[in-house]
Amino acid sequence: MPIILENVSFSYSKKTPLETSALREINLRIEKGEFVGILGEKGAGKSTLTKLFNGIFKPETGIVRVDGLDPSSREAKRKIGMVFQQAADQLFCKTVYEEIAFGPLNFGYSKKETEQRVYEAIEAVSLDQTELSRDPFSLSGGEMQRVALASALALRPDYLVLDEPITGLDPIGKNDILKTLNRIKEKGTAVITVTHNLKGFFPLLEKIVLLREGRIAFQGSRESYLKKGFEPLPPIASMMKELGVRGLPVNLTVFTVEDALEEIMKLKSILGTDNNENK
């Protein structure tokens, strides 16, 4: 069963002079086990969209369903884990353990069951057991992000929704979180993330949803996104597109350094021979 949005629109400050339309006619389907990137410029409606998934916002028109359920229902909330950009904003307990245990206890799981889930969650995000007694606010940015992630995972969600989960982290912290997210996805949880960090996320994304001024400009596989020349792009893909624009026969689906090297060497052997003869 998927997350389904049918003809969804949403405005802020409805029926006030400040009313602003954030999303228009959104039709979207996200299956379990997918790794989805929600892309678009600031103000395109990315964060608003994620808040419709778990019922924080209710659509003005249209329908949102999570496995057939109303997203604001308790049952649906258990299925969706949310992690926001600034992890510190969603931490509130005195110890890391209490923080991660909060969700399961709140949903009425026994102490024993909760404990098991806490240990499972910290393993998934590679947090050490010794961290459990620490004050979450004494942690580094990357560690806080992992605690927020673990709290979401403790409910064993089917969908993990993230808003810019790696901004502000150092390169090691970033790669760590990316690996963790990929592992979570491999285990069958859908990972849906808003991101501007294409360099980091692009290799992981299977599906891309591109928002432009509140509407879906593109929705489909990474390959078709690249082939059709949509933007934003990670730097290498952007460079390949520029080569294409200049009339060179290039493979637009290339976005890694290794593949770009191969492509450029191919170009060299096709085009560069004249050049060498002239010399």
Next chain:
Amino acid sequence: MIRLEKVSYSYPDGTPALENLNLVIKKGEFIGIIGKNGSGKSTLALQLSGLLKPQAGRVMIRGMDTRDPSKLPEIRKFVGIVFQNPETQFVGRTVEEDLAFGPENLCFSPMEIRKCVDMALAETGLEKYRHRSPKTLSGGQGQCSALAGVLAMRPECLIFDEVTSMLDPESGISVMEIIKKLHRKGKTIVYITHNLEELHDADRIIVMEKGKVMLEGEPKSIFSDISLKTLGFDLPSLIELAETLKTHGVIIPWEKTASPQSFAEEICQLFLKT
């Protein structure tokens, strides 16, 4: 202009943040500082601005020792610092009031304050937001406002501690443009970041590791240093591609690695020449 001599500093819990650090920052330089979380970058920024004092060694800011309390007002005028999260730096109800706070504290005359505020608003393109509450600004505008608050004190030297890391790329680029413009006007810039792409045009890059300077040099030489990768840094993709191409006999000059456009242009030049 700023000189650190054998500076050491440990956090209250005893963790060393800077160890025996020597560093000279010249007037008008654009220095990039990179390093992992906990490598001492932010502590260094606080030392450079006189907000923290060394426990050993000394920091001299234009001949003034930061340990000398009588020099602090003068140091405050000379060095400004902007942090990652603009919201933590706002004090005024409107942008204008917020900008006036610094020069007021430095006992500028009302005439001077007005002039400084107007200049700072112009330099950051915030004129039209002067009467807004800084808390209602977007992330990018907020960061510009925090920067304007520092500029209003007319400092010679500006320190930026991960100011673009929470911004979307577009806003990040516009903040960076303002900083580059200030540098062209002669301000000394110390720019701390995790995003190496922002340092393509820096005069010098310093790589921090465990409270020490690990590497130091021009961007060109720092980025081609393989030890950077082993230290856990992500090279900008285009620079990595240029480095890999070099081993296959295709040379992309450093300047051309600045953008996908210039890179593609160069490939065309190389391959389509008749």
